[in-house]
Amino acid sequence: MINNSKNKYGYACINMKLAYPQEFDDQPKDVERIYTGRTMIKRIFERDGVDRASELTLANVKDLDKIMDWNILNGFDFYRMTSGIAPWKSEYAWTDLKDLDNIKVYLRSIGVKATTHRVRVTTHPGPFNVLTSPRESVVENCIKDLSEHGDLFDFMGFGHTPYNKINIHLGGAYGDKEAAMDRFCKNFEKLPSNVKSRLTVENDDKASMYSVQDLYDGIYKRIGIPIVFDYHHHRFCDGGLSEREAFELATSTWGDITPVVHYSESMAKEQNNAKIKPQAHSNLVYDRINTYDKQVDVMIEAKYKELAVEHYLHKYGESL
């Protein structure tokens, strides 16, 4: 399975059979769900406080450890972990968690397993991370959220490179992409080094937003962080480039690190239902992914998660 000359194929956050075992006939009955998305709504956080957050975080990292074991056992060598491991982390410090020692033991163990078995682990913090914002408070919140991810990867013992990437979108254009990208680059300098060294940016799926060409000219040329190419998004925002041109431009920004690309297909097409938004992701993917003879790691963004990767590899694996 370990072959550095081959592309890796990964899935994001949820392992379907571990998270929803009752949905599958071949899974044991009466087993606990294994998932890493435990959280709470604001009211409960205000009622139960940081101790509850600590318990949820511990439960999440315990299950992340089980998912990592599953990945290793099943030959999955590329995985995006959830950005919600530690609920409400923006509201407290790591040292406020009563279970921090235990949590760190699990994270370190997960990281050692990942490194030993060459499972590439990445993360993709959410749409509230807007480094282009003209509002100082928004940028501050973004720095807090990204710092959490940098700390987590440090706890896991990962290096300071985009091999373990922290990937975000630019998040806003405000009718002036140039000015917004200028703010992004200035705010980038405010990030801690454990984030700066791992941060990547991804092309958007709206024509008014950021294409690969925009990111290359406005971000990569100035601060040198790599671009994640998303095939599906490119269809809605091509910046004047063909798929091959955008793929090659984005993957040229990674230096010695194997680039990551994101692949998904349209739910509207899969379900043959024009009412579904074309941007929505399909359950499985069906087309051959063209990686243009370049070694890349492909994150398959499909609703059926690891099952979609298995389906793809079963369909095309022999010719990869």
Place this chain on the structure above:
DNA sequence: CATGGTCAAGTGGCA
């Protein structure tokens, strides 16, 4: 115990 309504944050797009 199942189900449905609701849920922190930012932004843009659509009905």
Place this chain on the structure above:
DNA sequence: TGCCACTTGACCATG
């Protein structure tokens, strides 16, 4: 103006 989508559905109160 209000809802949806996006990284990921999950939580919680009601019946």
